[in-house]
Structures are given as structure tokens and as C-alpha cells.
Amino acid sequence: MMKRPVDKITAVLLILILLVAAVSVAHAGVGGGIEAKEKVDLKQLMTWTLVFLAGLGTIFGFGLAFAAKRFSVKVDPRVEQVLDVLAHAHCGACGYAGCEQYAEAVVKNPEVAPNLCIPAGAGGAEAVALITGKKAEVMERIFSRIMCQGAYSTSERRFNYEGIQDCRAAVLAGGGDKSCIYGCLGFGTCVRVCPFNAMSMSEDRLPVVDLDKCTGCRKCEAACPKKVIEVLPSSKAVLVACHSKDKGGDTRKKCQTGCIACGICVKVCPFDAPKIDQNLSRIDLDKCRVCGLCVTKCPTKAIVDFIPVRGKAFVTDKCIGCQSCKKICPVSASSGEAKQKHIIDQSRCIGCGLCTAKCPVQAIDGTFNAAEVFRLALEKKRKTAA
Amino acid sequence: MGSEFTRLFELVISASLINNFVFTRFLGLCIFFGVSRKMETAVGMSITFTSVMIISAALSWVVFTKVMVPLEITFLEIIVFIGVIAGLVQASDTIMRKVASGLYYKLGIYLALISTNCIILAVPLVSAGEKYSFIQSLAFGLGSGLGFALALIIMASIREKLELADVPVPFRGLPMAFVVTGLIALAFTGFSGLITM
Numbered sequence: 001m002m003k004r005p006v007d008k009i010t011a012v013l014l015i016l017i018l019l020v021a022a023v024s025v026a027h028a029g030v031g032g033g034i035e036a037k038e039k040v041d042l043k044q045l046m047t048w049t050l051v052f053l054a055g056l057g058t059i060f061g062f063g064l065a066f067a068a069k070r071f072s073v074k075v076d077p078r079v080e081q082v083l084d085v086l087a088h089a090h091c092g093a094c095g096y097a098g099c100e101q102y103a104e105a106v107v108k109n110p111e112v113a114p115n116l117c118i119p120a121g122a123g124g125a126e127a128v129a130l131i132t133g134k135k136a137e138v139m140e141r142i143f144s145r146i147m148c149q150g151a152y153s154t155s156e157r158r159f160n161y162e163g164i165q166d167c168r169a170a171v172l173a174g175g176g177d178k179s180c181i182y183g184c185l186g187f188g189t190c191v192r193v194c195p196f197n198a199m200s201m202s203e204d205r206l207p208v209v210d211l212d213k214c215t216g217c218r219k220c221e222a223a224c225p226k227k228v229i230e231v232l233p234s235s236k237a238v239l240v241a242c243h244s245k246d247k248g249g250d251t252r253k254k255c256q257t258g259c260i261a262c263g264i265c266v267k268v269c270p271f272d273a274p275k276i277d278q279n280l281s282r283i284d285l286d287k288c289r290v291c292g293l294c295v296t297k298c299p300t301k302a303i304v305d306f307i308p309v310r311g312k313a314f315v316t317d318k319c320i321g322c323q324s325c326k327k328i329c330p331v332s333a334s335s336g337e338a339k340q341k342h343i344i345d346q347s348r349c350i351g352c353g354l355c356t357a358k359c360p361v362q363a364i365d366g367t368f369n370a371a372e373v374f375r376l377a378l379e380k381k382r383k384t385a386a
Numbered sequence: 387m388g389s390e391f392t393r394l395f396e397l398v399i400s401a402s403l404i405n406n407f408v409f410t411r412f413l414g415l416c417i418f419f420g421v422s423r424k425m426e427t428a429v430g431m432s433i434t435f436t437s438v439m440i441i442s443a444a445l446s447w448v449v450f451t452k453v454m455v456p457l458e459i460t461f462l463e464i465i466v467f468i469g470v471i472a473g474l475v476q477a478s479d480t481i482m483r484k485v486a487s488g489l490y491y492k493l494g495i496y497l498a499l500i501s502t503n504c505i506i507l508a509v510p511l512v513s514a515g516e517k518y519s520f521i522q523s524l525a526f527g528l529g530s531g532l533g534f535a536l537a538l539i540i541m542a543s544i545r546e547k548l549e550l551a552d553v554p555v556p557f558r559g560l561p562m563a564f565v566v567t568g569l570i571a572l573a574f575t576g577f578s579g580l581i582t583m
Contacts, residue, residue: 048457056449056466060473067477071484100491164550 087119105251121216142216151204190220265294291352310351318363325355420445428542436531443527446510
């Protein structure tokens with residue numbers, strides 16, 4: 001193994017180095033307080049060591065046991081049960097610092113509602129209500145909506161941004177590289193922040209929300225530095241997807257899909273919901289009946305209809321010919337004589353659902369709100385019958 | 387009196403800057419790398435660590451000087467210090483859970499981590515070796531806590547930015563953190579010789 005002389009010398013050198021290191025380590029290090037003694041009284045040393053260690057152990061044991069007894073916290077088992085049911089996204093949508101805090105609060109405090117965990121959904125709310133013995137109301141689902149349609153190809157940029165590809169960083173560079181200072185910057189901070197993977201970036205650098213996964217936890221709303229994300233109930237489905245307060249001409253130069261405050265939506269709305277304020281149209285969500293008429297009339301397509309498919313209305317045989325649908329239809333699609341079955345022109349119908357809601361005998365079907373209207377009418381009949 | 391305070395001040399500066407426990411003595415590194423990924427965990431850990439450090443420095447000094455030195459069993463110091471620290475951490479965990487539950491929710495997770503921190507053992511050992519007085523070992527503990535806090539906060543702010551930077555794939559995460567720590571340690575050697583102790 002160590003045949004050659006150079007190997008032997010290397011081995012000796014290594015051992016010498018190790019010895020020097022060992023000796024120096026004994027002097028270096030983190031201190032000692034141990035001094036060498038001439039004589040060691042072994043018997044006394046042993047006794048005191050044993051006594052001391054045993055004593056210390058006993059004292060600590062008793063101390064800890066006493067502390068555990070005296071400072072014990074009674075944990076309500078229901079808190080554990082509630083914790084199991086919650087969504088554990090640690091999103092803060094319930095308004096508490098964490099899932100544990102909400103579980104404790106809902107069990108201890110009779111005023112805290114059981115349906116505050118929005119990601120847990122209706123199932124979670126019911127389960128929590130069962131455990132805590134409270135009543136749960138079904139909360140409407142809320143979604144995050146992106147209030148900007150200024151994609152990469154439809155909007156202008158002021159300068160070339162070559163920094164960190166994150167909206168929060170880009171906004172520090174003079175408010176971002178987009179010409180419109182109210183618009184989405186498109187670097188995907190919201191997508192990264194979403195704990196449910198409900199957001200993704202489209203090809204054209206606009207965020208897209210997956211409504212099946214979105215739980216309304218509001219993390220994206222908080223993260224967006226431009227505040228273009230609004231979290232709204234799912235029934236508020238017709239929105240002006242633009243926050244631009246620039247004058248119409250400026251908005252048009254900066255973005256093809258921005259709101260130019262032309263006022264057409266205000267004129268056509270049968271319910272007086274849109275209002276122009278600071279060069280931006282905002283829809284009053286309490287007045288809006290989600291008919292979608294303004295969507296068809298907006299010249300820049302700034303207003304977005306979030307209902308995925310609008311079925312067209314048709315009249316069933318229950319029609320009594322009262323002409324209510326004809327009066328309310330905003331596009332005059334319904335026609336018919338009094339006391340005769342009416343007919344709806346499918347090519348004109350925009351699926352707004354107003355006639356379905358207005359019909360006194362629920363004779364119209366096919367629109368997005370048809371199921372809801374029939375259900376409500378049935379409930380009303382049951383109530384009046386009972 | 388003046389020289390007493392100067393000595394204490396020197397001790398604090400020495401423990402926190404000149405002989406920083408993380409950057410000069412290379413202690414407490416696993417906690418350091420684990421906790422310095424986000425600023426909020428770093429700050430939480432620093433607060434918990436400094437408070438536990440001061441209490442354990444005091445307790446260890448009392449046990450060492452009043453019990454172990456007269457009985458001449460100072461060679462047991464490592465075992466005894468670890469025992470004292472573990473007991474202290476466990477007791478404070480139990481007490482905090484009841485007395486200050488809001489604080490416990492925020493900082494309780496760091497308590498268990500502290501008992502595995504090398505620095506918490508190093509400080510009593512150094513105090514025992516250098517034969518500090520009670521106040522001096524308290525000052526030393528405070529200085530070490532401050533130094534650890536400084537190290538954590540510097541590292542956390544750099545690592546948060548590193549998350550967004552374009553790091554080569556083999557270096558992502560811990561390797562880059564080590565490189566950065568080495569650079570900071572190099573920078574901290576600039577403090578050496580600031581106070582001759």
C-alpha cells in the first residue's frame with residue numbers, strides 16, 4: 001500500500017498536521033473554564049457529580065410538571081373538528097389572522113358566523129354550522145374580476161421595461177411601462193400569489209380567472225399594485241372592465257378597449273345603472289339587472305359580460321298573451337297579439353332575461369336566469385298555498 | 387463605574403459586530419438558513435431568540451457560578467447548560483401558551499427551534515470560560531441576540547430579492563444563500579480590530 005517513499009512521507013506529514021490541529025483545537029474553540037489540576041479527588045468528584053445531576057434533573061422535572069398543570073390550556077375538541085373542515089388556505093378571507101384563530105373564534109364566540117370561510121364553500125359552512133350549532137346562510141360565491149382588457153397587443157407602452165418581471169417591481173419604475181396608468185401591467189403577480197392556482201396568464205399578457213377554482217379569498221386583490229382586480233359576487237356579471245380616468249381621446253390613443261366615457265351605455269340602459277364619473281363609466285351594481293344590453297352597444301367593447309353563455313328566450317305554451325314581455329324587451333324581440341301566444345325573434349334576442357323574470361306565468365324559458373325564476377315562483381306558490 | 391459601562395458596551399459591540407456569532411464564529415447556521423427566507427419569520431425569530439438568550443444566559447451563569455464552581459464539577463458544563471436551556475424553553479412554551487396566547491400564536495413555533503441553536507449553548511460556554519460577571523454575561527447574551535438579529539435581517543432582505551432574480555439552476559435556493567453568506571462574512575471581517583479586547 002505505502003510502497004513508495006513519497007507515500008510514506010505524505011502519511012507522516014498528514015499525521016503531523018492532524019496532531020497540530022488536534023492540539024490547537026484544544027486551545028481554540030468556544031471556551032472552557034476548565035483548568036488543569038494536580039490532584040483529583042475522585043470519590044468526592046463522583047458523589048458531587050451524581051448528586052448534582054440527579055438534583056438538577058429532579059428540580060427540572062418537578063418544575064415542568066408543575067408548569068404543565070398550572071398553565072394548562074383547556075382546548076375545546078370542537079376547535080379541532082372545525083379546523084378539519086376549513087380550507088386551510090391561510091388567505092385571511094374570514095377576517096382572522098389564520099385558520100386557527102377563526103376556528104377558535106367561531107367555537108367560543110356565539111356572534112361569529114359559521115360561513116366566513118369562503119374557500120371552504122357551502123359544504124364547509126354547513127359542516128361548521130353543524131359542529132358549532134349555529135345557522136348557516138348560503139353565501140353567494142364571489143369571484144375576482146380583472147377590470148382591464150388592455151392586453152399586450154391592444155394597448156400602448158411608454159418605454160421598454162427590462163427589470164424584474166413582476167408587477168410590484170414594474171410599478172416602481174414610474175408607475176409601470178403601460179401608457180395607461182390605470183391598467184393591468186401583465187407581469188403576473190396575481191397569478192403567482194393565488195393559493196388555489198385559479199389564475200393564469202393569457203397569450204396576450206392578461207390574467208384569466210378560472211371560475212371553478214376561484215374562491216374569492218382576495219389575495220390577488222391585495223397583491224395587485226394597480227388595484228385593477230375587484231372581488232365581486234358572481235351575480236354581478238356585467239361590468240365595465242376599465243379603470244381609466246383619462247379623457248376619452250387620451251384613453252383611445254393608449255388602449256383600444258378602454259372606456260372613453262361616450263355615454264352610450266347610460267342612454268341605452270333600461271334601469272339607469274351606468275353613471276359617468278371622472279371620464280369613466282361605472283355600473284351601479286344594485287340597479288343593474290345583468291341584461292347585457294350595454295355590452296352590445298359599447299363602441300370600444302369596454303363593458304364585459306361575464307356570463308359565459310346567454311341562451312336565447314323562447315315562449316312556451318303557458319303564455320296568456322298579457323304583452324308584458326313585449327313591453328319590457330329592450331330590443332323589441334318579442335311580438336304578438338293580445339291574448340295570443342307571443343313569439344320571440346331569436347335573431348334579435350340578446351338573452352337578457354328580463355322577459356323571463358317579468359312573465360307573470362313563467363311562460364318564457366331559455367335564458368340564463370330561467371331556472372332561478374322558476375324556483376322562486378315555485379317557492380312563492382308553496383308559501384301562499386301553505 | 388465608567389470603565390464598567392465601557393466594558394459592557396465593548397462586550398455588546400464585540401458579540402454583535404466584531405465576533406458576530408453567525409458571520410465570524412459560524413454558529414447557528416441551520417436556523418439561520420432555515421428562517422431567513424422571509425422577513426417576517428426572520429424578525430419573529432430574532433425577537434424570540436434574544437429574549438430566550440438573555441434569560442438562559444442569566445440562568446446558566448447562576449447555576450455555573452453558584453453551584454458548579456464551588457462543587458468543582460465544571461467539566462459537566464455542556465450537559466448542564468443544555469439541560470437548563472431545554473427546560474427553560476419547554477417551560478416558557480407552556481407558560482406562554484396560557485399567559486400570552488396571541489404572542490404564542492405568532493412566535494411559539496420559533497421556541498422549539500431555538501433549543502437546537504448552537505449559539506444558545508455557545509454563549510453560556512464562552513461566559514463560563516471568560517469568567518464574566520452576571521451583568522457581563524447578560525450584556526454578552528444581549529449582544530449575541532442583536533448580532534443574530536442583524537444577521538437574520540440582512541440575510542432575509544437579500545434572499546427575498548434573490549427569489550425574483552435570475553439565478554442559474556444549480557445555484558438556486560440554498561447554494562446561493564451560502565455564497566451570499568460567505569460574502570457577508572468577508573465583509574464583516576472589516577470589523578476586526580475595531581475594539582481590542
